Amino acid sequence: MIIGKVTGSIVSTRKQDNLIGNKFMVIEPLQAESKKPKQLVAIDNIGAGIGEYVLVAQGSAARIGCNMPDAPIDAAIVGIIDDIGKLEQ
Amino acid sequence: MIIGKVTGSIVSTRKQDNLIGNKFMVIEPLQAESKKPKQLVAIDNIGAGIGEYVLVAQGSAARIGCNMPDAPIDAAIVGIIDDIGKLEQ
Amino acid sequence: MIIGKVTGSIVSTRKQDNLIGNKFMVIEPLQAESKKPKQLVAIDNIGAGIGEYVLVAQGSAARIGCNMPDAPIDAAIVGIIDDIGKLEQ
Amino acid sequence: MIIGKVTGSIVSTRKQDNLIGNKFMVIEPLQAESKKPKQLVAIDNIGAGIGEYVLVAQGSAARIGCNMPDAPIDAAIVGIIDDIGKLEQ
Amino acid sequence: MIIGKVTGSIVSTRKQDNLIGNKFMVIEPLQAESKKPKQLVAIDNIGAGIGEYVLVAQGSAARIGCNMPDAPIDAAIVGIIDDIGKLEQ
Incomplete structure (x- = not known):
């Protein structure tokens, strides 16, 4: 698993039927290596x-x-981390 | 899932039989890290x-x-994003 | 498989039910390429x-x-390495 | 799928039995990011x-x-691309 | 598949039971991009x-x-390459 921060959500009206009802969250991995x-x-x-x-x-x-x-x-997303303190940089 | 922009399509006449009937779209991921x-x-x-x-x-x-x-x-491609505004850089 | 060093653990109280009972260890791959x-x-x-x-x-x-x-x-984690000596840099 | 160029082939005499009869082609992805x-x-x-x-x-x-x-x-390899013209850089 | 060079082996005494009897070889991919x-x-x-x-x-x-x-x-490891000559850099 990776650790990430939820930064937003995405809306997709036209999508596959078997995706209906899901929330799509935008995740930024904690250790993004690039500037972007x-x-x-x-x-x-x-x-x-x-x-x-x-x-x-x-x-x-x-x-x-x-x-x-x-x-x-x-x-x-399979879990919410209680305390990220020690891992953040 | 990743977010990408559809930039074109590919034609492949000689291909595996179980690919016949599919459209092949070229996708550029939103966060391409390299210059190319x-x-x-x-x-x-x-x-x-x-x-x-x-x-x-x-x-x-x-x-x-x-x-x-x-x-x-x-x-x-499993969904079309309604509004990419806030995510684009 | 990759070789990594256990650097910590993560607590997640709100998580998927089928994750209950697992320990979540933070692993740093041996050949991290970036400075971070x-x-x-x-x-x-x-x-x-x-x-x-x-x-x-x-x-x-x-x-x-x-x-x-x-x-x-x-x-x-599927094995603990007996002697990392020769691999470390 | 990725787009690649066939640059050669590999011969492997000692291999798993369930690989016998396959051709192994060397592929260079179109968007190789590194110099090598x-x-x-x-x-x-x-x-x-x-x-x-x-x-x-x-x-x-x-x-x-x-x-x-x-x-x-x-x-x-699952398809041969008819015309790579527009994609090549 | 990737092409790699066998550079060593790993011993793991404490490991999952269903790994017992396997040899663990250390592989360096042929096109390692980083200096390390x-x-x-x-x-x-x-x-x-x-x-x-x-x-x-x-x-x-x-x-x-x-x-x-x-x-x-x-x-x-699923095959040993007969002649790496043309591929090596």
């Missing part, structure tokens, strides 16, 4: 808010582990 | 047009989530 | 301690190989 | 020639989509 | 020796293609 912030989009079943630090699972773990094995999902 | 634009090719079942910003699912999510579990597809 | 240390989070079934060097499996190998096929896990 | 050309090796069922531009599927899509679900294959 | 050599660890069923150039399969191809579908393995 690198972003990914993850679904959120946990209820993470903007500004929170989260654990993001990627790959088949995202759809299978979140009980959506047939959905085109490759990233999911 | 980095590109990937994704199938499109949504009807995205050139210039539109899209959500792209990668890995097994692309073929399984798009109901083509037996096709050699590792990237698919 | 790059980190990932892996579950630990082996009992690795902070400062130990470990083998980390990623992708579907992490959840299937660790007997949690339905959990949203994409990285797992 | 970056290479990957993909099997070829299409009959791509050296110098041709191809679509390469990676991950589980390569083995499952090419009807070799039990072979240790993580990249396959 | 980048390394990964792959299991070896072929009998590759230190200094040999090998084909390494990654992801689910490693465990499924090497007949260890339930082991936490994400990289495997």
Whole structure:
């Protein structure tokens, strides 16, 4: 899993039917190496808010582990980190 | 998922039989880190047009989530983003 | 697999139900290329301690190989390296 | 999928039994970011020639989509691109 | 698949039970981009020796293609390259 910060959300009206009902959150990985912030989009079943630090699972773990094995999902917020203090730089 | 911009399409006459009927769109990820634009090719079942910003699912999510579990597809456009304004740099 | 050093752990109270009971360790890959240390989070079934060097499996190998096929896990500590001496730089 | 140029082939006499009969082509991705050309090796069922531009599927899509679900294959040439003109830099 | 050079091996006494009996070889990819050599660890069923150039399969191809579908393995040596001459830089 990677650690990321929720920085926003995305709205997609025209999308695959099996994505309907999901929230798409924009995640900035904690260790972005470039100057430009690198972003990914993850679904959120946990209820993470903007500004929170989260654990993001990627790959088949995202759809299978979140009980959506047939959905085109490759990233999911799977936990909210209690205290990011020691990890932030 | 990643956010990308549709920049073109690819024609492949000689291809695997289980790819016939798919559109191959060229996608430029929103946060390309290098000076040269980095590109990937994704199938499109949504009807995205050139210039539109899209959500792209990668890995097994692309073929399984798009109901083509037996096709050699590792990237698919799964949604069109309504408003990219706040994310663009 | 990659070689990494266990540098800490993460607590996540609000998380997916199928993650309950797992320890989340912060891993710094041995060959971090950037100046900022790059980190990932892996579950630990082996009992690795902070400062130990470990083998980390990623992708579907992490959840299937660790007997949690339905959990949203994409990285797992699968071995503790006896002697890292020759590999460290 | 990524776009790559076929630059050569690899011979491997000692290999896993379930790889016997496959051609191993060396592929240089179109958008190699580094000065050193970056290479990957993909099997070829299409009959791509050296110098041709191809679509390469990676991950589980390569083995499952090419009807070799039990072979240790993580990249396959799945199409030959008709005209690379507009994409080349 | 990627091309790599076998540079050593790793011993892990405390490891997951379903890894027992495997050899863990340290692989340096042929096109390491950074000054520090980048390394990964792959299991070896072929009998590759230190200094040999090998084909390494990654992801689910490693465990499924090497007949260890339930082991936490994400990289495997699947072939030894006969002649690396033309590829080396």
